[in-house]
Amino acid sequence: MSKRATKGVLLVQLGTPDAPTTADVRRYLTQFLMDGRVLDIPYMGRTLLVKGVIVPKRAAQSAATYQTIWDEVNGSPLMYYSVLQRQMLQEELGEEYHVELAMRYQNPSIESALEKLQSMFLDSIRVIPLFPQYASATSGSIMEKVMEIMRTWSYIPQISFVSSYCEDPGMVDTFVDHALRHDIGAHDHILFSYHGLPVRQLGKVDPTGKLICPDSGCDSCKAQTNAFCYLSQCYGTTRAIAEKLALKEDQYTVCFQSRLGKTPWIQPYTSDTLHDLASKGVKKLLVFSPAFVSDCIETIDEIQVEYANEFKELGGEVVTMVESLNDDPKWIQALKRLALGN
Structure with a gap:
């Protein structure tokens, strides 16, 4: 009989369009740029700029660029490696933990990931933004969204955030290893x-x-x-x-x-x-x-x-x-230490 997970880990990346089409890229860019932490100007000005200028001008061009990096089998590289990171971290942490992946913009959403974790009645949830350096527009935005959603829950488990890991030894060593290739x-x-x-x-x-x-x-x-x-x-x-x-x-x-x-x-x-x-x-x-x-x-x-x-x-x-951290086992070990708070 498998052991019930009592601790949750939520990995959150920036996001990626669902497909390299103009319509999907338009939705992604709109959600991304309408975030007040990303484009930190008053709402009305932000709306006019994003929906009236930036997105109409950039959607088709960005879609064409996404098409050049989109893999026929694996789709978005960002999504592909993020899914692998979640799977590998889950294997490392074992049955006591349940690891979910979310994207700040588009899918899988933070809302859907937290809904799954909420239904498990966990003792704790640890949120790890997948950005080594803290910025309000990235890690800060993720933390704000998580708190905005969880404040409506009837029960709130112990919640913790990893705000940054800019000098984490495992992260640094993985980049060094990749450079030495x-x-x-x-x-x-x-x-x-x-x-x-x-x-x-x-x-x-x-x-x-x-x-x-x-x-x-x-x-x-x-x-x-x-x-x-x-x-x-x-x-x-x-x-x-x-x-x-x-x-x-x-x-x-x-x-x-x-x-x-x-x-x-x-x-x-x-x-x-x-x-x-x-x-x-x-x-x-x-x-x-x-x-x-x-x-x-x-x-x-x-x-x-x-x-x-x-x-x-x-x-x-x-x-x-120099290749990014991607699915390097040494990086997964660093993620594990971050998840455990070590």
């Missing part, structure tokens, strides 16, 4: 390219409003100001990986991709960094993207296609992508 010394320079955020969102992590964050360069502020600053956590991840690989500071650059609109985003931008490195004669780049635990459109297309082509047009020759 490549000949690091054969590359002229290394990029750590993170997903970008509007600069205005950095200071909002300080409830007193006294923290004024620069748009670049706070590479040592974590211990001095705010441990929840996304920018400082990105630098923390970079330092942890660089130390393991014995990289010198002049061997790598931290940069940020995926900016939207004209408002200032965290700098330096990845595109600007490519121009700068190409102008200095750099020919071969090795690129980490440690904001993502699964390969997805940002790593497969944006870096390996868009930025690679841009770099070659500037005179560069090679852009080598």
